[in-house]
Amino acid sequence: MEDFKTIEVKRSIFEDNDADAQRLREELKAEKTFLLNLMSSPGAGKTTTLKRTIEALKGEMKIGVMEADIDSDVDARAISGTGVRAIQIHTGGMCHLDADMTRQGIREFGTEDLDFVVLENVGNLVCPAEFDTGSTKNAMILSVPEGDDKPLKYPLMFSICDVVLINKCDTLNVFDDFSKEAVKERILKLNPKAEVIFASAKTGEGFEKWIQWIRKEIREYQVL
């Protein structure tokens, strides 16, 4: 028997996703649950990042992970091994989550006792950027092998994120045409307030900055 549940969510019946997302944000605020919407291309390292994040923070707060996927439960299986609560959300072929789909997951999961919930969105740089999930903050991971031109090609995604983790920095010597300066400049041009963090979830290099960002955001959220 698996130690995580799998639920199938249905497309929202609400016309106005933005208003619905705002309602969900207020519901989460009332229970002091910080929801981080984590987005990236397929294979940028969301699950590896999550595993290391859980390892660093599970002693200080109650964490839950909602894994959204079109199919499969590879990621929920990986996360359930870390000892935190996990749920697998199947989107039924949909390429993104909207606020009501997120709420269906949240309600089934039960987040009242959790401080920090990560929603691992579908691996896709296009559609998830168009739908506010009701999350407290948006994070994205761009991995070095994908190239430093991605902000030029997927500008909306980079515009809506509060933090961009540049992952797999341990491979910068292999992908030597990737310029840290160029990618940071392109991101900040689209989104001057974005926090840009260079790290490797595999080796742990630079990872403390990411952990500090999360810690600070949650602290401010719970106090305000």
Place this chain on the structure above:
Amino acid sequence: MEDFKTIEVKRSIFEDNDADAQRLREELKAEKTFLLNLMSSPGAGKTTTLKRTIEALKGEMKIGVMEADIDSDVDARAISGTGVRAIQIHTGGMCHLDADMTRQGIREFGTEDLDFVVLENVGNLVCPAEFDTGSTKNAMILSVPEGDDKPLKYPLMFSICDVVLINKCDTLNVFDDFSKEAVKERILKLNPKAEVIFASAKTGEGFEKWIQWIRKEIREYQVL
């Protein structure tokens, strides 16, 4: 002045994309133009693969490239440097191309005199898999850094492709948890007829198999 045109395509007005795709396929067949729909995640190496493919084949056939992107013209700019005809298609935020959007590109481009046209689809493993573009064949690129579990997570994409190029094989020593055997087995389980080719567009290793696949497919298409 740029030596490529940029066009903005509009979402199809046709209800039945599958029937429309079939019509486009017949139109292309009548002019003996082979259309390859090339799909992948962002950053898997579509443009680098294309540049090496053009280099290998431009002496034997007339080639054109249609670059679809939500925004930017980074790729059309790169391709226009290779000396073949290129056009940039902007999807107006859409995450995929359907058959009518492809036709709008084809008509604007003018493909009657071309033997081989590559449609570089939007970087996305989800939505492009759901819309038949009217292409002669579907190809996808999976890059080693993305991981060998991608067929489990994006099964539809792997199911509809005639050929899967596993790219960036020069980094297999860095991403040493990537199993060539596992990825091939997972792809063939979804799609027993798929051709799976291991290569690196950067170094050229294994690339001849990809070129041979294209050459054979075009030869058969033009004879039949």
